[in-house]
Amino acid sequence: MGEVAEMTMAPEMVRQLAGASVSVELETPDMTLNIGPQHPSTHGVLRLVAKVDGERAFDVQPVIGYMHRGYEKLSEVRTYPQITALINRIDWVSGYANEIPFIVAAERLMGVEPPERAQFIRLILTEMARISSHLVFQASYPLELGAATPLFFALRDRERVLDLIEAVTGGRFHPNFNRIGGVKPAVGAGPTTRKTIQDLPSGFLSETRSAMDRVLSTVDELEDLVAGNEIVMARTKGIGILPPEVAMAYGVSGPNLRASGVPFDLRRVSDYLPYDRFDFEIPTGESGDCWDRWWVRLEEIRQSAAIVRQAVDSIPSGPLQAKVPRIIKVPAGEIYVRAENPKGEMGYYVVSDGGLGPYRLKIRSASFSNISILPWILEGTLVPDIIAIMGSLDFVLGDVDR
């Protein structure tokens, strides 16, 4: 290396540095992406804060609490019959189903067995709530993936089901229909002093049969419409895979768990309602992706419709109410009763001291545990897949926040 070399070094270095500056990755700050709390795909008011690197999202933190109404605290100053009005509003898409485990918990602490007919009515309405909830999912999920048509099919038949629920209970969303020891006398059926002779509205059973037929044909239509769609398949197959062991550790339950291949359904193993008298299958998925979660819910509508038809055909006659005191006092004790709700395991841990209301009520809601999986399942996913995965988990923020 002589003088000449040194002299030519400077422009060479400049060239090298210029080249180097292009090849070295630029140090850029992480971009933070906020989704929600008012984004339509969040089913209420959920906010996601994600760090985004190009098209991939990392370190996704859900921010919840916008719907927190403090039901566990409020329950401590309510009587048992008053609490059903609160818990209707936990998962409002299936308000009726929320009441069941709480009422059963109170009944078991009291040692009250509701009459068979009341249990059948509870079961029929619970399955209708499941159909209605899953139809909302069948309406909203394709919409989130960009398909608007299934919404009209699904919501049309959801109305038929809600009409039937309303005909019995007087409410579409918040029936507040269960009583400790049975169910409320049917709406418009006369004064409450004659409650033993009042019952389901006339024509209910035949209307229900034809509504279930319609629901089944709509499910077929939805399957034709969605299942063969290339875009839906591309957006959901292999996306958002949830392995069963992860689902269990997070407490993910219901259709989300079954889509991961775990054939667990509380209707099979628990006796909160007389499900053991009916034939139905438990659909499960294979890979636990968004597609499986969609398919399991579609198939569950068919199974629920089958249960409703069997129950309508075999409903026994008899009273709607067991004998209970006019003022409900629940004996001291603790109990946990859980039920297979449309969104998953819904349970109530009731601590009674023998008073008019519980000393403590812990509400275990399905959506809370189901979306606690979001940071895990969204790690490293593409930004548009966030919407596909969130939608496939089918949560309701009222059920998350309580």
Added chain:
Amino acid sequence: MTSSPSEVEEAAGSGPDRSLADRAAEAVGGVVLAAVETAKVGISADRWVASLRIARDELGLGFFSWLSAIHWANDPQVGDPLSAPVIERFELLCAVSDLTGGDLVVFSTDLAVVDPQVESLVGVFAGADWHERECREMFGITFLGHPLPENLYLPNGFVGNPLLKSFALLSREVKPWPGEVDVEDMPSDGGGG
């Protein structure tokens, strides 16, 4: 009700889940506690994480259902007072289940009312994360080793722990609950219907 631990043990074991509770208590070295149709097992706080690990690995209770607490207090600001005095404490509860036969066990441990602390379960059940955060803000229980001990529901800087029995329900302070009148009169009072 559960005025002393010994009384609880005496009343224990009614209902069909007797054998499940027995098995679980034996496996984790705890005692069967009274609950209706629910298997409930009491363990000491220092065995909390180890016991839940045994429940998961040896009893097959691998499904994390929920975690929460009860504030046992004698002079509540909200709700009716207890019928018999209790030792003021927190009872921490964690329910885990299997996914075949649906066996569910509620594990329980007592924590001191002043500065309650317990090891976090997040290493055993990842799902305990949010449940412990909720429990932390609602009861003021510290979960040692929790990865993100921040408020979940309440805004940052919120003062107080709402599910403490000493935490007043402000709407009640301002106006009595109008639902009080919903409790029907007895027929002899000329009301009802």
